[in-house]
Amino acid sequence: MSGLRILIHGLNYAPEPTGIARYTAGMASGLAERGHNVRVVTGYPHYPAWSLEPGYTGLSSDEVVDGVPVRRLRHLVRGGSAGARIALEASFAAHSLARPMPPADVVLAVTPSLLGVSAALTSVRLTRRRRPALGIIVQDIYSRAVTETAVADGRLTRPVVRLEGGLLRAADGVSVIHDRFARTINRDLDVPLDRIRVIRNWSEPPSQEADPQWTRERLGWAEDEVIVLHAGNMGTKQGLENVIDAAGLVGPGGPRVRFVLLGDGNQRTLLERWAQGNHAVDLVRPLPDGAFAAALAHADILLVNERPGVSEMSVPSKLTTYFWAGRPVVAAVDPDGATAHEISSSGAGVVVAPGSPAELLRAVQQLAGDPARAQVMGAAGRRYAADVLSRQAAVDGYETWVRSLVDVRDARR
Template structure:
């Protein structure tokens, strides 16, 4: 049954979603915020989204929004209220702070009109969480933040310049945004200790995993490889998504340097793309692809032999990459070069669709790639676990139903502005 035909449990409810990222962004948190808002709108709710200007993952303002300070759009039945903010092309603690401060200022100065029945926010950004808490307090309505990343931990673990000093400030902002919430959603259980450490009662924490927001591959795999110029017999290792500091993508450049017979492809954008291209200069087996359209995204993933998810060794409990849901959907095996005790490793183990190698170790990563390339049947069997895991646990229907239950609980409890 489609969303439009399904009875609307939130019909007539006025919902405000605060998310710095939103459509037309195709990766990261944006697709989840968009699909959630449009799902609730289709159920009969009156949904407004307070968001920023499209900029992720390139960290460049989308051309059509340059010079725009405020705008209101209707997307999928949702009133989308955009506010201008600073977009840093390079990430340092100071520039990130300016980014957050600009979101906070424009969001609080010009929120959408009217009183909502509940405020929902996606964190990050930190500013989005603080805006959500402030608006819920102002209107004396329940507040429901959803933690997608822990930014205090991110500042400490990601390697961002000046991150040590920023971690305490970020944690204080997270504490403010979460402490008075009616309930707090987390996308992975590995975030629970961090959220508890910020002063949130564990009885108020709910697990709401992300779902796969893409469709499975449909194109002929050989045809896609030919179109991309990937010859038969040459293993292709593909990383898709944000090219930022926490990903530690230098390990893939060094793997390419060690193995000229393996084609290493980085598809996407991010503030480290230029630095990675400079590091890879002269490597003929290293390729950089621009982000592709949504309708061909999983076809490109499925055309690779192996998909890579990488993180710095220091990244433990602050992030579970959203790319994993898309990787699993594609049906290709995943190699995770991540800390064994982190949430990303937990998710790859749980799926059965990949193997773990030590982070920041190009030789170990390359050994895993070559082992899979040498046994295509085993690689195919490993990759086939991904779609099965998605169907059982990460379907869009299941993910949105969990959010429906969470929102219904908040509205049923009617805790006003939450605990202060």
């Protein structure tokens, strides 16, 4: 079968080290490897630090990443408030609309970035000749994020629901990363189930081996400490003040527990102030790849923490990395949410109530006191990653879906 011209439109892309960027980049390179003509329109690298990565200047730039031509468009970079997020998305959307869209058979628009998706839809509709098919890839459910993180005034919720639902229904098809997402956008956003495809994010063995120079000693961790590592974004959704409060409960008489928050994000400064004087918690800046892999390998327990009320907006991308590390996971999350479902399905850890520092610390201490159980959980995570979350299965799914989008478009002519 001949290759398709595929344009991927999304705000986040490699070399951003965490979050959606690596899945979008992996999908792009995977489709290119299959003989498709793939191009990408994206923003400048800025996440999770919420500052432009050094070396990216000018209004736009062009480069090739893993064999895929990438055009980057300048945008505002602000984090924290809803207004700052809207300004970021609006500037990216306006810049992309001001540029002619490359010829394509299929446009894949990636959320979150509703205004970016809106710009992609507008560009598709303005195409004069053979209009491309439009597929929307839902990595996070935007309207649920507004509700569950309470980052915006409640008056914004209804307009966001209308916008997101309208965009998803206008597409030729929608892909989501979890079965829970399919049910949510069908129920809350009126997207027909027969227009939704579930394609899981994948998990691969670390591309970078753990650097042997990065030992527990060099990381500053004593051998008799129980290291509980949270890696990734420090944002509103994570609710990491719960972890700092749990660290404040660590006392004498039990295992020496140290919570380590590794990464960056728009809540970091607040968390640093919150943690002052708390000797059982460290905030560590992002590490190079080899050192990051070593940190995961040397930690005793890996941590997912979400603020109370977060349940359906996303599945943390860090989980796919955690599973391959072969360490048990403690998840302080909504017991009925998508993250808890993933922990239960994998057998890789335990779930405790979000926003309860005492429960979090108790789960950590129990796992620390049962190394055999911890080892079983770590092994289960690796098996789940290998059996269920393979990149090949994901790229297979995307390729089949992309071809179906063209069929849907042609059938509607």
